[in-house]
Amino acid sequence: MTEAGNDLQSRWWTLEAKLVERFGKKPDMEAILFLIGVQEFGDIKEKFGKEQKQDLMHVAVCSLFAQSGYYELEKVDEDGWPHFKQLKALPVMNMIEQENFLKDHVLLYFENVDF
Numbered sequence: 001m002t003e004a005g006n007d008l009q010s011r012w013w014t015l016e017a018k019l020v021e022r023f024g025k026k027p028d029m030e031a032i033l034f035l036i037g038v039q040e041f042g043d044i045k046e047k048f049g050k051e052q053k054q055d056l057m058h059v060a061v062c063s064l065f066a067q068s069g070y071y072e073l074e075k076v077d078e079d080g081w082p083h084f085k086q087l088k089a090l091p092v093m094n095m096i097e098q099e100n101f102l103k104d105h106v107l108l109y110f111e112n113v114d115f
Contacts, residue, residue, distance in 0.1 A: 063109070
């Protein structure tokens with residue numbers, strides 16, 4: 001693994017450890033995206049339906065990639081849901097590169113929200 005890859009992995013393990021400390025179990029990427037989506041949506045409910053959970057994960061991905069200029073917030077609708085506009089295409093990557101790209105953006109997000 002490259003030095004950058006090692007750094008990403010150790011930063012990821014540190015984040016996972018903090019999340020375990022906070023929530024009592026290690027979250028997978030879906031759970032992390034859901035958490036970010038809820039944070040961005042700002043309305044914490046007892047229960048979200050399956051479709052709402054998918055929408056929240058979509059909000060999370062757009063919010064994450066907005067940090068790098070791939071998306072921007074276009075508007076928030078009357079129900080409080082953010083809507084994003086894609087500004088540029090995401091780079092073409094293999095599965096491992098995609099995962100690392102996403103992890104890097106998740107780490108940046110948690111650094112920016114002072115987790």
